[in-house]
Amino acid sequence: METRATRYALGVWTLLVVLFLWIPLALICVYAFNSSNIQSWPIAGFSVKWFREAWQNQEARDALWLSIKVALLSTGIALVLGSAAAFAVARYSFFGRDTVSFLLVLPIALPGVVSGVALASFFTFGAIPFSLWTIVIGHATFCVVVVFNNAVARLRRTTTSLTEASMDLGADGWQTFRFVTLPVLSTALVSGALLSFALSLDEVIVTLFTAGAQNTLPIWILGNLRLGQELPQVNVVIFFVLAVTTVPVIIAQRLTRDAGILRRR
Amino acid sequence: MEAGRPLGAARRRLGAAFWRRPWLRPVVLLLPPLAWMTILYLAALGVLFVSAFWGVDAFTGKLVHTWSLANFDTLIHEPTYRTIAIRTIVMAALVTITDAIIALPFAYFMARIAPPRLRSLLFVLVLLPLWASYLGRIYAWRLILAKEGALNWSLDKVGLPTVDIAYTNTAMWIVFSYIWLPFMILPIYAAFERIPDSYLEASRDLGARNWTTFRRVILPLALPGIVAGSIFTFSLTLGDYITPDLIGSKDFIGNVIYRNVLGLTNNLPFAAAYATVPLIVMAVYLALARRTGAFEAL
Numbered sequence: 001m002e003t004r005a006t007r008y009a010l011g012v013w014t015l016l017v018v019l020f021l022w023i024p025l026a027l028i029c030v031y032a033f034n035s036s037n038i039q040s041w042p043i044a045g046f047s048v049k050w051f052r053e054a055w056q057n058q059e060a061r062d063a064l065w066l067s068i069k070v071a072l073l074s075t076g077i078a079l080v081l082g083s084a085a086a087f088a089v090a091r092y093s094f095f096g097r098d099t100v101s102f103l104l105v106l107p108i109a110l111p112g113v114v115s116g117v118a119l120a121s122f123f124t125f126g127a128i129p130f131s132l133w134t135i136v137i138g139h140a141t142f143c144v145v146v147v148f149n150n151a152v153a154r155l156r157r158t159t160t161s162l163t164e165a166s167m168d169l170g171a172d173g174w175q176t177f178r179f180v181t182l183p184v185l186s187t188a189l190v191s192g193a194l195l196s197f198a199l200s201l202d203e204v205i206v207t208l209f210t211a212g213a214q215n216t217l218p219i220w221i222l223g224n225l226r227l228g229q230e231l232p233q234v235n236v237v238i239f240f241v242l243a244v245t246t247v248p249v250i251i252a253q254r255l256t257r258d259a260g261i262l263r264r265r
Numbered sequence: 266m267e268a269g270r271p272l273g274a275a276r277r278r279l280g281a282a283f284w285r286r287p288w289l290r291p292v293v294l295l296l297p298p299l300a301w302m303t304i305l306y307l308a309a310l311g312v313l314f315v316s317a318f319w320g321v322d323a324f325t326g327k328l329v330h331t332w333s334l335a336n337f338d339t340l341i342h343e344p345t346y347r348t349i350a351i352r353t354i355v356m357a358a359l360v361t362i363t364d365a366i367i368a369l370p371f372a373y374f375m376a377r378i379a380p381p382r383l384r385s386l387l388f389v390l391v392l393l394p395l396w397a398s399y400l401g402r403i404y405a406w407r408l409i410l411a412k413e414g415a416l417n418w419s420l421d422k423v424g425l426p427t428v429d430i431a432y433t434n435t436a437m438w439i440v441f442s443y444i445w446l447p448f449m450i451l452p453i454y455a456a457f458e459r460i461p462d463s464y465l466e467a468s469r470d471l472g473a474r475n476w477t478t479f480r481r482v483i484l485p486l487a488l489p490g491i492v493a494g495s496i497f498t499f500s501l502t503l504g505d506y507i508t509p510d511l512i513g514s515k516d517f518i519g520n521v522i523y524r525n526v527l528g529l530t531n532n533l534p535f536a537a538a539y540a541t542v543p544l545i546v547m548a549v550y551l552a553l554a555r556r557t558g559a560f561e562a563l
Contacts, residue, residue: 010374024405040413081298088294111504113519122309173280238401
């Protein structure tokens with residue numbers, strides 16, 4: 001229904017936006033191969049020497065390991081809590097159902113610094129020392145909604161007649177769950193888990209408030225960016241993180257197809 | 266086989282117990298997530314709110330648990346904090362508007378003009394930057410906008426005068442708009458995609474021209490998507506203190522809070538009081554957004 005000129009203009013606009021989104025990402029990847037440690041453009045020359053340096057950087061390794069532990073734990077907690085909540089909301093109607101969804105979205109709908117300072121004062125006044133678990137508490141809280149939204153969307157699309165058929169055929173509650181419900185839900189859960197993992201691995205705004213003196217990978221990157229030190233290694237680490245997060249996001253996207261930010265249909 | 270039996274029996278008894286009490290299932294399902302969110306998140310917000318009314322002894326730096334409105338008094342009467350709050354909110358609004366303007370034509374092309382394969386490709390091209398390293402994307406812009414960076418190099422190559430916008434509010438506006446753009450595109454795309462073609466045909470049959478159809482049919486139906494996207498862009502900008510730290514030179518609400526919690530100032534109650542500003546702004550925003558049905562579009 002659009003005129004030809006409109007379509008053409010919209011196409012050009014789309015191309016420009018794609019370039020806007022991707023040029024900075026491409027550029028940071030180029031900088032990872034910069035032979036100089038001065039970060040100007042164009043880069044002085046091509047080199048992979050910083051990859052070795054970054055690989056041997058013990059601080060970066062420790063930070064990566066902590067980030068992976070946190071991401072695994074947060075994702076695990078989010079899977080249990082998010083899918084339980086999804087079942088309740090999608091399969092039962094009860095008073096305050098909308099409030100439950102709202103409560104779960106709240107940690108990502110509220111400004112990050114608010115959640116951060118809230119958790120910081122909670123831990124401080126509760127005399128809870130900062131540890132791996134204080135980071136996990138923060139991360140799991142906003143990862144729950146990612147799993148929840150994926151699971152709810154899938155449950156809403158599948159009819160309850162499948163479970164009824166299973167029960168009619170003599171399966172008990174557990175068997176129905178194990179052989180009917182779980183397979184239907186599995187890709188949505190995997191997708192939710194992958195996105196939670198990616199979210200946790202990258203989070204820094206809330207994490208700074210809940211980490212104490214510990215370094216997650218983003219905190220290590222931020223510290224160096226602030227002080228302007230070890231920038232060549234930082235470039236390599238960012239390149240590595242970009243490459244690694246691409247994989248779960250693409251898998252999650254293939255498993256489910258949807259347009260929501262938090263929900264794959 | 267024999268060993269499996271008692272387990273099976275127990276399982277069945279459990280199943281029967283749940284079946285006899287249908288209300289039990291949602292309760293058991295909801296208990297863990299609600300307990301987590303209440304004990305760890307709502308309680309934390311509660312502590313935040315309460316501690317905003319406490320204070321810090323000026324000499325010892327110790328917490329004073331006496332109720333007072335002193336923090337809020339400082340917030341209102343100290344012009345610095347007012348300026349910072351206004352700067353943050355105006356920036357959040359500007360970024361939201363900018364992203365909406367960039368995203369609308371893009372999402373429209375993606376949802377209603379692009380053939381299916383191109384659409385999937387565009388979808389991934391938007392989704393990846395959304396999840397890609399947040400710090401990496403900010404740092405990329407620091408490199409681009411630097412005096413010796415890629416922007417000035419390109420401007421120089423095409424014979425234009427170079428610009429010196431590193432560490433300015435303009436730089437922050439560009440970078441904020443950049444990092445949150447995918448959060449605006451995706452909900453608008455979803456909203457456009459859900460509009461049935463028959464609505465547009467009906468509009469045309471009733472004599473509406475293209476522009477009228479867009480304005481009176483498509484845009485109102487896309488509104489929940491736009492509002493959903495704006496919740497993200499607005500809230501993310503309000504709550505970000507790292508972008509101003511790395512890209513700008515002026516304080517945002519988040520920077521003041523950060524310094525009072527983790528920096529030298531060390532005044533948690535004041536940080537809590539200042540955090541109520543973005544909290545209240547977002548509460549109002551969410552309450553308004555809820556009316557447009559934006560929550561279904563998140």
